[in-house]
Amino acid sequence: MAVQMNRERFERLVKEALAELPPEFRRYLNGLEVRVEDYPDDELMMEWGLVPPDYPFGMYEGAALPDVDIPNDFPGTMVLYKRPLEAWCQSEAELRDQVRRTVFHEIGHRFGFSDEGMLDELRAGAGTPWSEGKRRAEAERHLRQATDDLAAAGTLFAGGYPDWTVDAALAAADRGLRALLLGHGEDPEVVAHDDLPELLARAVRHDPTLRRLRPLLRLDRIALGMGDAGTPPPAERVRPAVARDALAYAREIVARAAQGLPPQDERP
Incomplete structure (x- = not known):
């Protein structure tokens, strides 16, 4: 009351x-x-x-x-x-x-x-506390976006675009972590402010095995812009092996997020 x-x-x-x-x-x-x-x-x-x-x-x-x-x-x-x-x-x-x-x-x-x-x-919140239904709906929205980004990353990797693959995989990882954290009951107002390093740190507190995904943060620092005149284009700076790693990390995060959000009729 x-x-x-x-x-x-x-x-x-x-x-x-x-x-x-x-x-x-x-x-x-x-x-x-x-x-x-x-x-x-x-x-x-x-x-x-x-x-x-x-x-x-x-x-x-x-x-x-x-x-x-x-x-x-x-x-x-x-x-x-x-x-x-x-x-x-x-x-x-x-x-x-x-x-x-x-x-x-x-x-x-x-x-x-x-x-x-x-x-x-x-970080003072706005409005009334998020209901469980509203929190779940927000988590599902992030998961849908993450799934779409992950599919795009897979298509780009198959097409031989390593730089675009990394970009799409990082977007999938970011949204997947938000879905995962909301599934663990984190405050949506707080999660909304965090970048990839903070999101992964929060996720590790819930599941320490996610520490092995920390190399993802190194990929997040890759410059995907054109850079200065005379520098190689991003497609030449990002090796296929790096893109493959980014895709693998994103797949695991999205899979973990999906596991934490079973269909409504499957929840205990």
Whole structure:
């Protein structure tokens, strides 16, 4: 059941979270306006490409610390959205924790961090928690895309295009890992931000045998663009053996992801 809290108590949670910041951080909050609102307005929702009930938890608007001339006093606005936070949480303790995370998340933007650069614990979600059905649908979507990419990679390899094979195999591996992680119950909002190295690291935590696929990360660093004038074209820089390895790694990842998503009538 969602939590409901009066405005005064909610604002007290925000102040308590700000008070947790060390003094050397709090001195950079001079000039910061902190507000609590029920929901973002329609204009902001349109700007962010969100529709109800997918609401953000908070917002920071203003300059970032690395971009200002007077770092210990510059304007900015942090807003926390009370109703979405209450709808997300099932207890006052959970609400207190999520308010704290959201405050630190928005302060992170003031210090110059992007969403992708923050720790998972500080990546505030948007909207209500993903249901199991919605999470599975997202996993199946990634698996379908991965399967299509894998088929394309196989066709390209058979046609003698090693560079395009690597490109398609990496796309299949990326989407296959997302499907695999969602099948293990990972947070879709967090997984959406990760690149191939982070995705594989998460997958290894669920299945340590996937460590042997780490050479895939080396393939991810292969430059598939045309490069400087005078350099050989990508098709000549990528050996068939490299393309074969990329295809094999992608096949295993997609197969593992499919195993983790049995048809609905086969689940225990």
